[in-house]
Structure formats: C-alpha cells, structure tokens
Amino acid sequence: MIKTKCIAAAVAALMLAPAFAQGVDVGAFVKKEAFRDIKLSPNGDYYAATVVLEDRTALAIMRRSDNALTAKFSLGNNTHVAGFNWVNPERVVISMAEKFGALDEPQPTGEMYAINADGGKPEFLVGQRMLGAGPGTKIQTKKVEMVAAFLVDTLPANDKSVVVSVMPFSADPYTRADLLDVYTGRRTQLARAPVRNADFVTDNKGLVRFADGKGTDNVNKLYYREGESAEWHLFNDESEHDIIETPLGFSADDKVAYLQVQHRKGPDSIVAYDLATKQRTELFRDDDTDPGSIIYRNGTSIPVGAFVADGKPRTVFFDAASPEARLYRSLEAAFGEPVTITSQTSDGRLALVQVQSDRNPGDFYIFDTVAKKASHLVSRRDWFLPEDMAAMKPIQLTSRDGLTLHGYLTVPKGSNGKSLPMVVMPHGGPFWVRDYWAFDKDVQILANAGYAVLQVNFRGSGGYGRSFTQAGAQQWGGTMQDDLTDATRWAVKEGVADAQKICLYGASYGAYASLMGVAKEPSLYRCAAGYVGVYDLPTMHTDGDVQERGSGETFLKEWVGSREAVAATSPNRMADRIKVPVFLAAGGEDERAPIQHSRMMEKALLKAGVPVETLYYDTEGHGFYIEAHEREFYTRLLAFLSRSLGGAVATTGAGEAKAAK
Numbered sequence: 001m002i003k004t005k006c007i008a009a010a011v012a013a014l015m016l017a018p019a020f021a022q023g024v025d026v027g028a029f030v031k032k033e034a035f036r037d038i039k040l041s042p043n044g045d046y047y048a049a050t051v052v053l054e055d056r057t058a059l060a061i062m063r064r065s066d067n068a069l070t071a072k073f074s075l076g077n078n079t080h081v082a083g084f085n086w087v088n089p090e091r092v093v094i095s096m097a098e099k100f101g102a103l104d105e106p107q108p109t110g111e112m113y114a115i116n117a118d119g120g121k122p123e124f125l126v127g128q129r130m131l132g133a134g135p136g137t138k139i140q141t142k143k144v145e146m147v148a149a150f151l152v153d154t155l156p157a158n159d160k161s162v163v164v165s166v167m168p169f170s171a172d173p174y175t176r177a178d179l180l181d182v183y184t185g186r187r188t189q190l191a192r193a194p195v196r197n198a199d200f201v202t203d204n205k206g207l208v209r210f211a212d213g214k215g216t217d218n219v220n221k222l223y224y225r226e227g228e229s230a231e232w233h234l235f236n237d238e239s240e241h242d243i244i245e246t247p248l249g250f251s252a253d254d255k256v257a258y259l260q261v262q263h264r265k266g267p268d269s270i271v272a273y274d275l276a277t278k279q280r281t282e283l284f285r286d287d288d289t290d291p292g293s294i295i296y297r298n299g300t301s302i303p304v305g306a307f308v309a310d311g312k313p314r315t316v317f318f319d320a321a322s323p324e325a326r327l328y329r330s331l332e333a334a335f336g337e338p339v340t341i342t343s344q345t346s347d348g349r350l351a352l353v354q355v356q357s358d359r360n361p362g363d364f365y366i367f368d369t370v371a372k373k374a375s376h377l378v379s380r381r382d383w384f385l386p387e388d389m390a391a392m393k394p395i396q397l398t399s400r401d402g403l404t405l406h407g408y409l410t411v412p413k414g415s416n417g418k419s420l421p422m423v424v425m426p427h428g429g430p431f432w433v434r435d436y437w438a439f440d441k442d443v444q445i446l447a448n449a450g451y452a453v454l455q456v457n458f459r460g461s462g463g464y465g466r467s468f469t470q471a472g473a474q475q476w477g478g479t480m481q482d483d484l485t486d487a488t489r490w491a492v493k494e495g496v497a498d499a500q501k502i503c504l505y506g507a508s509y510g511a512y513a514s515l516m517g518v519a520k521e522p523s524l525y526r527c528a529a530g531y532v533g534v535y536d537l538p539t540m541h542t543d544g545d546v547q548e549r550g551s552g553e554t555f556l557k558e559w560v561g562s563r564e565a566v567a568a569t570s571p572n573r574m575a576d577r578i579k580v581p582v583f584l585a586a587g588g589e590d591e592r593a594p595i596q597h598s599r600m601m602e603k604a605l606l607k608a609g610v611p612v613e614t615l616y617y618d619t620e621g622h623g624f625y626i627e628a629h630e631r632e633f634y635t636r637l638l639a640f641l642s643r644s645l646g647g648a649v650a651t652t653g654a655g656e657a658k659a660a661k
Contacts, residue, residue, distance in 0.1 A: 023651035024448045024638060029441050030630035033380040038364050039343040040352045042299075043089040046070070046117045047352075047377075050081050055625050057081045059094055061117050071119035078621075082108055085151060086343075087182050088159035090117050093125070095151060099621070110148020112164065114182045125149075125185040128169060152177060153202040156299050156346075163190065163208070165200050172196045172216050177208045194232040195221045201247040203254040204300065210235070210247040210257075218554045220244045224257075226275075243466065248294055249301040258283075258303045260291060267291075267465040270306060270318075283318045286310060288404065290463050295324060298344045309463060311394030311406070312437045313338045327351070327369065334374070352377075358410075359389035361439045388413065390447035392437055397490045399459075399483050403471065406464065407456040407487060408435055409496065412447045420452040421501035421645035424488050424517070424525075427455065428508035430480065431469060431559055432462035446505075449638055449647040454491050458483035474561045476537060477516050477569030484513060485521055500526070501645045505637070507531040507623065508593055515571035515582065515601065522579045527644040529583040529637055532622050534593045535601040536573070537566035572597075575604035581611040583640040585633055587620030613640060 036057065038049040044064060051058045058074035059081045073081070073094060082097035094113045111127030126149040146169045153163040164180045166187070167173045175198040178187040191200070191208040198213030211223045211232065220238040222245050225231060236245040243262040248270070250257055257273045269285035284291060284306065291306035295315065304324045305317035315332070317325035331339045331353055340354045342364075349370055356362040362380040367373070392410045399405055411417040423446050427435050435455040443453045457463065458480050460472020472480045484504075491497040502525050504514035511533020518528040534540060541556055541563040560566060567573060582605055586598035595616060605612040615636055617629055624630050635650040642649050 023648045024445060024634075026445060026631050026634040026638070026650045028383060029445050030627055030634065031381070031383070032627070033361065034382070035364075035378055035380060037084075037342065038352060038354075038378070039084070039086060040064075040345055040350060040366075041086050041089050041117060042346040044345040044350045045089065048084055048086065048092050048117075050084070054627060059084055059092070059115075061092065061115075061119075063117075070117055071115055073113065073115055073122070079109075083151065085154050085162075087114075087154050087162055091115070091121075091159075091182055092117065093151065093154075093162060093182055096127075108148065108150065110150060110167070112149050112151070112180070121183065123183065123185060125180060125182065126164070126166070126187065149178070149180070150199075152200045152208075153206055153301065155206045158206065163200070163202055163206060165198070167197075174198070175200070175211075175213065190228075191225075194223050201249065202301070203250045204252060204302070205254065209250070212246060214238075216554060218558065222247070249296065249303045252300070252302055262466040265465070265467050270303070272318075284316050286316075288406075288464060290465060291316070292463070295328075295341075297322075297324060298348055299346055307340075309434075309436050323348075330372075331367065356439060357386070358392035358437055358439060359386040360384075389439070389444055392440075392443065394437060397487060399479075399486045401479070403459060403468075403483070405456055405458065405483055405487060407454065408437060409455075409491070410443050410447050410453040411496070412450050412452070415450075415452075417452070418495050419498045420496060421450065421647055422452040422454060422488075422491060422497035422503075423641065423645075424454045424456075424484060424502065424504050424514075426458070426484055426504070426506040426510040426513040427461070428506070428510050429462075430458070430460045430476075430509040430513075431472060434461040434463045442505075445634060445638070446641075446647075449641070449649075451641070451645065451647050452491070452496055454487060454497075456484055456487040458487075473559050474565075476512065476560055476566065477520065481513060481516050481520055484517060485524065488521075488524060503527040503529070503641055503644055505529040505531075505641070506533075508533060511535075511593075512571065515578070516569065516574075518580050518582070519571050519574040519577045522577055525580060527581045527583070527641065528578075529585075529640060530598070530601070531585045531633070531637075532587060532590055532593050533584070533597060533601075535571045535597045537561070537570045538563045539594075539597065539600075540566075572601045572604040575601070575608040575610060578605065578608065578610050581613070581640070581644060583613045583615075583637065585615040585624075585636075586617075587622065587624065588616065588618035589621045592622040 032052045036050040036052055038047055047062045049060050051060050055077045056074055057080035061071040063070050078098050080097045081094055083095040085093050087093050096111045097108045112125045115122045128146050147166050149164040149166045152165050155162055161179050161181050164178055165175050166178050167175045175193040177191040177200045178189055180187050193211040195213035196215040198211045200208050201210035203209050207228050214220045222236040223232040224235040238244050246260045248258040259271045261269050261271050267286050268290040270283045270291055272281045272283055286308055289308050289310040292309050293307045294303050295305035297304050304322055308314050315328050335355045337355050337357045342352045342354050344351045351367045353365045353367050364377040365374045366377055390410050390413045392408045395407050395409050397405050434457045446453045460480050492499045504517045504525055506514045511530030514528040514530050518525050584598045586595045588595050602612055602614055638650045
C-alpha cells in the first residue's frame with residue numbers, strides 16, 4: 001500500500017476503510033476520494049488541487065516546500081470547481097459549474113474567479129451574479145452583464161490577462177471573445193463569432209483565429225480568419241461535407257493549423273493544415289478508435305500527440321523524437337501503467353504525473369526530469385490496494401448485422417472466469433459517451449460481490465468514428481439494444497457467463513436499456529436494476545432539461561425520435577412483457593431524468609404483477625450525493641442482485657438512510 005504524504009491532511013483527515021470481509025464493504029467504495037485533479041504552479045512553489053466534498057468541489061492551494069495549506073476556495077451547495085489554471089506563478093483562475101446529482105455532467109455556470117496562491121486578492125471576475133461598484137461611482141471596472149464566460153487561452157506570455165469566450169444568457173446565443181484582466185475583471189472585446197454557441201481557438205500570439213459552433217439546427221460550422229482585423233470565412237460546413245472538423249491548435253510559427261477531422265466511415269484523424277498552401281497532411285489515424293485528449297508542448301497550445309483509448313489507453317506522438325514523446329515513454333516504462341502529465345514547471349524541470357489503471361484510482365508523483373527521480377505525492381483513494389481489485393479486460397465482438405463492437409469484461413479477482421453469474425452494465429448518455437479501461441467504482445463493487453461485469457460500447461457510443469455514433473440515432477430500444485443482447489449471448493458462448501444467472505444494471509440511459517432489455521428479451525435475463533433512469537420516451541419531449549432550447553428539441557427529434565414514434569419503445573408501456581424482478585432508484589430533484597419516469601415505471605410494473613423494489617430520495621438529483629444514501633443504494637442493489645444471482649451482499653450501509661416516500 002502506498003503511503004500518502006501529509007499533503008492530504010492539509011485539507012481533510014482521511015479515515016482508512018476497513019479491510020474487505022465476507023461481504024462487500026460498500027462504505028470503502030462510496031467514500032469520497034481525497035483529491036481529484038492537481039496542478040503545479042509555473043515555478044513549482046505551489047500545488048492547486050480540487051477537493052471532493054459531499055455536495056461541492058473546492059479548490060485548495062498548498063505550498064510545495066512544507067505542504068501547508070495557503071488558500072482555499074468554494075461556493076455553495078451543488079457548486080463545483082470545474083476547471084482551474086495557473087496564469088502566472090502566484091495566481092489561479094477558477095471556472096465554476098453546478099450539478100444536482102452525482103451522475104450529472106457538471107453544467108458550467110460561466111462564472112470565473114481568481115485567487116492568489118497565498119489566499120490574497122480573491123476576485124469575482126465575470127458571471128451572472130456580478131454586481132456593480134455601486135451607485136456612488138461612475139467608474140465600473142467590470143461589466144455587469146448576465147453572461148457566461150469560459151477560458152480560451154491562458155496567454156503564457158501575459159501574466160495579467162487571459163482570453164475568454166463570453167455568451168449572454170439566451171437560448172443558443174452568439175459568442176464573443178474578450179481579453180480578461182485576472183486581477184480587476186476588466187474585459188475588452190477581441191472578436192465576435194459568426195455562428196451560435198461558438199468555441200474559439202487562438203494562435204500562439206493569443207489572436208482569435210477559429211470559431212466553431214452550431215445553431216438550433218445542430219449543424220456544425222467552423223469559421224477561420226487570418227488575423228485580428230480579418231473577416232471570418234467559412235472553413236467547414238457539416239451540412240455540405242457530412243463531417244465535422246475541430247481545431248486543436250497551431251504550430252509554433254502559426255503557419256500550420258492542427259485539426260481533428262471526422263470521416264464518413266471509420267475513426268477521426270489528426271491533420272496538419274498549411275494555411276498558405278491549403279495542403280493537408282495526415283499525422284495520425286487509428287484503425288478503429290478516435291484520438292482522445294490532446295497532448296500539448298509544455299506551456300503552449302502546440303499539439304504534439306494524443307491519447308487513444310483503444311482497449312487500454314496508449315499515447316501516440318506526431319514526432320517520436322520530441323521531448324514530450326521521450327518523457328512519456330520513459331515514464332510509461334518506469335511505472336508500467338498509463339500515465340498523464342497534468343502540469344509542468346515553466347522550465348520543464350518538474351512534472352506532476354498521474355498514474356492510474358483499471359485497478360488503481362490514481363496516484364500522483366512529482367518527477368524531476370533532470371535528476372530522473374519520482375517522488376510520491378498523494379493517492380486519490382489510498383485505502384484501496386490495486387492488487388486487491390479486479391482486472392478489466394478489453395474485448396471485441398461482432399453484432400448480428402456485422403458491426404464490430406468493443407467493450408470490457410471484468411471477472412472477480414481469483415476467479416477462473418468461467419460460468420459466472422454476470423451483470424451487464426450499459427453506460428449512460430447514450431450518444432458520444434463510452435466506457436473506458438479505468439477504475440470504475442460500480443464495476444469493482446459488482447466484481448467484489450462475485451459477478452462478472454460486461455460493458456459494451458454499443459452503436460451510438462462515442463470514440464469510434466462518426467458513422468458508429470450515427471448508427472445509434474433513433475435506435476433507442478432498436479439496434480442499440482440488440483448490441484447489448486448480442487454481447488450478452490457472446491459472453492454465454494465464450495463460457496464466461498452462466499446463462500441462467502444474468503442481470504442488467506445501469507444508470508440514466510443505462511437504466512432505460514436495462515428495463516428495455518428485460519422487456520425485449522424476457523427469457524435472457526433474471527432481473528434488472530435501473531438507477532435515475534428514463535422509461536417513458538414521449539415524456540422526454542415535455543419534461544426535463546433537454547428540450548428547453550431549440551437545439552435540444554432538434555436533438556430529441558433527430559437522435560431519440562419524434563414523440564409519437566418513441567412510445568412503442570418505452571419500457572413503462574411494455575411492463576406486461578417483463579417477467580423478472582426489478583429494482584428502481586431515483587432522486588426527486590433530478591432534472592435530467594425526472595423521478596416521474598421511475599414512478600410511472602413502478603406503477604406499470606405493479607399493474608402487470610411484476611415484483612418491484614424502489615428507493616427514492618426527494619432531496620437527491622441525477623445520482624445520489626449523500627454518502628449514507630449511496631451506501632443504502634449499493635446495499636439494496638447487492639441484496640437485490642443476490643436474490644437472483646447468488647452473489648455477496650454488503651457488510652455496511654443498511655438502514656443508515658431514510659428513504660423518501
């Protein structure tokens with residue numbers, strides 16, 4: 001077990017969880033991780049880290065010499081530090097988000113703050129709650145506007161300002177780019193986008209050169225301009241070319257733009273585009289997987305490589321002899337696991353390295369690139385021993401219509417991997433989302449209980465090219481569901497799963513797919529569990545937070561289906577076909593999958609005579625925050641699965657939370 005330094009104690013005292021006993025210690029799994037992200041200051045004097053609390057995420061800043069806490073920042077309930085960046089050796093800019101459930105994607109509020117490493121000069125820079133300097137003065141250093149702002153460029157050569165995108169609070173707005181003073185909040189307009197909902201990309205001089213957005217029709221348009229005073233020109237129109245091109249950055253001399261380019265078939269590529277000759281050079285394209293996160297040269301926005309989640313994650317570099325490539329290769333060889341350099345000092349001497357895997361939630365090290373020495377800093381969850389966790393194996397299979405599917409299979413540690421009770425766990429989303437080879441709390445809980453866990457990146461998932469995602473459009477309950485069925489039968493054929501002991505469990509869309517699975521294949525599964533799910537598809541067109549904008553309405557029609565068409569593939573309207581026990585859990589404040597979905601599903605199951613158990617909390621959202629509620633959920637889930645599959649039950653958490661009526 002790796003020991004953490006006293007850095008962890010600077011923010012919160014961590015209670016080590018007890019060792020695993022006869023059952024599953026769900027308390028160890030629901031316990032909040034100590035830290036999420038950590039970054040070094042440009043001169044290496046400080047760390048800034050996000051700290052996960054029960055209902056918010058805070059920022060802590062620590063002095064590296066003695067790990068003393070020098071500054072902290074947090075707002076109210078359900079607010080989260082979504083991003084933070086050092087803009088000079090003393091100052092951090094913070095971007096905020098809100099989410100009302102543990103499974104929610106954080107929704108950016110567009111509010112930005114800044115604070116010094118020693119806690120001095122805290123400043124609200126821009127956002128919807130900005131107040132003026134008061135009626136007694138006409139000097140207003142900050143614009144008092146109902147706007148949202150997002151970081152575009154930290155401007156490494158400018159210690160005082162950053163570039164931000166700014167949009168008004170209206171449906172599908174036009175965006176502008178401003179220069180923002182990180183000490184006073186004063187803003188100066190640099191550019192205005194020619195397209196709605198735009199993101200901007202700057203060159204190495206900080207000039208805004210690309211604007212990438214889409215209107216209410218959800219058609220992506222990319223615009224380019226040659227310089228600060230130049231006119232915008234349409235660079236790519238999705239409706240004309242049936243692909244999306246996304247700018248990634250520029251070469252050091254700004255003469256070459258780097259793009260991630262979709263293709264009508266197969267995965268995306270990374271292309272170098274000569275802005276003078278308009279010549280394109282393909283730098284990388286995998287055989288089946290899109291490039292993921294981009295690796296940039298230290299202290300710049302110059303792309304030099306990318307991560308590829310092809311089974312286990314790996315790195316690719318456009319120049320294998322580059323300093324970044326050599327550093328990553330040496331670290332990967334030393335640790336024997338995937339690594340990510342989260343930050344480096346300006347001189348490149350120190351690198352903060354994250355090491356994580358399917359069995360390791362994440363360890364952080366400081367690596368001295370000159371002395372070639374790594375020192376352990378902190379672990380996200382040091383109460384877990386990686387060697388005690390179950391290994392996740394990448395798999396590949398072919399669907400009934402010939403589509404190649406990728407996924408992951410996890411079997412209990414020490415198992416021979418044969419004839420096991422199995423839980424099929426479809427991911428949420430479902431579009432542009434996918435499962436990864438990584439530490440997954442739910443997977444490890446289920447494997448610890450004795451189950452094989454099958455995860456499938458069914459069609460509609462992201463990461464495998466445009467055509468693979470588009471193949472899932474309007475296929476809720478259709479071919480997307482068939483992919484899960486085909487994967488389940490593959491696991492039986494391979495001898496992994498006991499055909500008489502298979503259940504479905506998922507959250508959000510995964511909950512829909514779980515209930516749809518037992519409705520569509522009543523003889524294949526023995527039970528289904530749905531967590532914060534959607535079960536009545538016509539209701540998605542009238543309730544929840546998706547349809548509130550014009551682009552959301554377009555998305556529902558194009559990707560889910562018309563309100564009239566989707567009734568036939570709604571599990572709550574197919575309850576009479578379900579013949580196995582069901583467990584439903586939901587939160588009363590869920591805006592993404594309102595609790596009425598679960599209540600309608602429950603009512604339909606009871607009417608059909610199907611055994612159904614429920615766990616509702618009026619105060620929870622899209623996923624449970626409160627640790628006691630999480631313990632109760634996993635305790636109930638394991639007990640429910642055990643009655644059908646025979647696996648282990650929880651050793652902690654029962655009866656510690658009071659469910660809503």
